[in-house]
Amino acid sequence: MKRTKRRYLALQLEVESIPSEREIMDSIWAAVTRLFGEVGASLTGLAMIKFNVERRIVVIRTSLVSLLSVRASLASIVSIAGSDASVYVLAISGTLKALYARIE
Amino acid sequence: MKRQFVDLHIRLNPRDQKTAQGIIVKAEKLGYSKVGVPNQENLAGQINNWGLQTGIDFVSRIDYKPRNQEDLTRFLRKYRRKYEIICVQCENKETARQAAKDRRVDLLNFPSLDYHKRFFDRAEAELSSKCQSALEIDIKPLLVLEGPHRTRLLSMLQREVALAVRFHVPIVISSGIFEEKFLRKPRDMASLGLLFGLGEKESLDAVSTNPVAIVDRNREKLSSSFIAPGIKLLRGGKKV
Numbered sequence: 001m002k003r004t005k006r007r008y009l010a011l012q013l014e015v016e017s018i019p020s021e022r023e024i025m026d027s028i029w030a031a032v033t034r035l036f037g038e039v040g041a042s043l044t045g046l047a048m049i050k051f052n053v054e055r056r057i058v059v060i061r062t063s064l065v066s067l068l069s070v071r072a073s074l075a076s077i078v079s080i081a082g083s084d085a086s087v088y089v090l091a092i093s094g095t096l097k098a099l100y101a102r103i104e
Numbered sequence: 105m106k107r108q109f110v111d112l113h114i115r116l117n118p119r120d121q122k123t124a125q126g127i128i129v130k131a132e133k134l135g136y137s138k139v140g141v142p143n144q145e146n147l148a149g150q151i152n153n154w155g156l157q158t159g160i161d162f163v164s165r166i167d168y169k170p171r172n173q174e175d176l177t178r179f180l181r182k183y184r185r186k187y188e189i190i191c192v193q194c195e196n197k198e199t200a201r202q203a204a205k206d207r208r209v210d211l212l213n214f215p216s217l218d219y220h221k222r223f224f225d226r227a228e229a230e231l232s233s234k235c236q237s238a239l240e241i242d243i244k245p246l247l248v249l250e251g252p253h254r255t256r257l258l259s260m261l262q263r264e265v266a267l268a269v270r271f272h273v274p275i276v277i278s279s280g281i282f283e284e285k286f287l288r289k290p291r292d293m294a295s296l297g298l299l300f301g302l303g304e305k306e307s308l309d310a311v312s313t314n315p316v317a318i319v320d321r322n323r324e325k326l327s328s329s330f331i332a333p334g335i336k337l338l339r340g341g342k343k344v
Contacts, residue, residue, distance in 0.1 A: 014285075034250075035299065068295060068298050068304065071291075071292065071295040072295045072296050072298045072299055074292065074295075075288050075293065075295055075296050076246065076247060078248075078286070084285050085285075086285055086286075086287070088134070088288070088292060089289065089291065089292055
């Protein structure tokens with residue numbers, strides 16, 4: 001079977017109160033589902049890798065084929081767990097090692 | 105060459121200078137090099153200071169909702185030489201057609217909420233293609249609207265963008281925001297182009313190459329050395 005290519009995204013959160021990992025993922029899933037439907041969301045292979053609370057940086061994983069859809073969905077997020085929020089993509093990479101090197 | 109990113113539509117409230125400054129500082133932080141602020145004469149002094157502090161290049165812009173053709177023509181005659189960008193907000197078909205065929209108009213903007221007033225059809229696209237006026241798409245409604253309203257807007261935008269691409273009408277993606285929280289990184293803003301059928305390159309061009317080309321073209325025309333398209337004064341001679 002052909003291996004699925006993945007991309008790792010480092011995201012900068014701008015939120016009033018710090019949300020939990022679950023709340024962040026819920027809002028990302030909700031944004032993807034709103035824009036691309038449940039089937040579209042199921043193809044993204046989204047997963048939370050790490051949440052740095054101090055720097056408010058989130059690292060997530062997605063499949064390469066749905067990278068653009070995920071990026072558009074991230075841009076459409078205006079609130080997380082009921083408080084105003086903005087999500088910016090800091091870096092995108094094919095490996096976690098390269099991603100961490102870029103955001104350090 | 106590194107892309108220059110431009111947001112041609114940031115609305116600043118002259119009565120709330122703190123928020124306005126916050127938006128400009130954030131725009132610079134997010135990577136915009138040029139920012140278009142409509143009707144900036146109310147903030148003229150402040151804008152010069154913010155420009156010096158942040159290094160952002162401010163583009164003067166005026167938005168106008170003409171009542172009819174004559175009103176638009178009068179307006180263009182009066183303001184074309186005063187502003188770098190002229191955006192016409194088309195509220196009826198008559199003004200939409202006139203704006204599309206007038207070379208002095210840079211951007212065509214249509215109301216996001218009233219779908220009956222979006223007149224960017226085949227005829228409009230053909231006219232704007234001949235006159236180089238661009239279709240401006242604000243992303244703020246896409247962030248604010250939800251459910252059927254957003255679906256309807258996306259459907260309209262997909263149809264309009266397909267026409268614009270077919271007739272080679274430049275597309276400009278702007279934020280149209282007045283609050284800091286809706287400002288997005290240029291590449292994130294471009295990624296929203298996917299929702300209305302733009303490819304990756306076309307979306308990036310809509311936030312960089314297309315607006316930069318409009319600003320450069322108009323700055324050249326407004327410069328004192330400009331004589332006619334393709335002709336400019338290099339050096340003045342002595343009067344005999």
